[in-house]
Amino acid sequence: MISVAILGITAMLLAVQLKNMKSELGIYIALAATIIIFSYGMDKLGVVLEMVDRLTSYIHIPSAYIGILMKMVGITYICEFASALCKDGGYQSIAAQLETFGKISILAVSTPVILSLFETIESLLG
Numbered sequence: 001m002i003s004v005a006i007l008g009i010t011a012m013l014l015a016v017q018l019k020n021m022k023s024e025l026g027i028y029i030a031l032a033a034t035i036i037i038f039s040y041g042m043d044k045l046g047v048v049l050e051m052v053d054r055l056t057s058y059i060h061i062p063s064a065y066i067g068i069l070m071k072m073v074g075i076t077y078i079c080e081f082a083s084a085l086c087k088d089g090g091y092q093s094i095a096a097q098l099e100t101f102g103k104i105s106i107l108a109v110s111t112p113v114i115l116s117l118f119e120t121i122e123s124l125l126g
Contacts, residue, residue, distance in 0.1 A: 004040050007033060030088050038081055064112070071109045075102055 011033030019026030049070070056066050079102030086095035 004037055008037060027089055031085060034081070034085060034088075041077070068109055068113055072106050075105050075109065078102075079105075 011029055015026035015029040015033075018029060052066060052070065056063065079098055083095040083098045083102075086092070086098060
């Protein structure tokens with residue numbers, strides 16, 4: 001984490017310095033640093049998935065629900081990543097649309113879980 005934080009701070013300081021000379025260079029440096037940090041995060045994803053597999057063996061949750069949960073986390077992470085890049089580039093309206101699309105995508109992916117919840121409630125009540 002320390003190396004990623006140093007990379008981020010260094011890229012930010014370099015981007016600020018170069019932004020005064022040529023504004024697009026600052027954006028390119030920020031984009032490159034963001035992609036590098038994103039790749040570090042993807043490397044850690046294997047550890048998270050392994051822990052989720054271990055947890056599912058203890059709790060006995062259907063794997064479909066775990067898959068949906070992982071999709072939701074992935075959508076959130078990618079959406080936040082893309083939105084932050086757009087905001088850094090000065091395109092807040094595109095960032096807002098990405099965030100809205102991400103929320104709708106999460107809702108669409110989570111529909112089977114919501115339906116299952118309603119079916120469980122109905123079976124308990126009726």
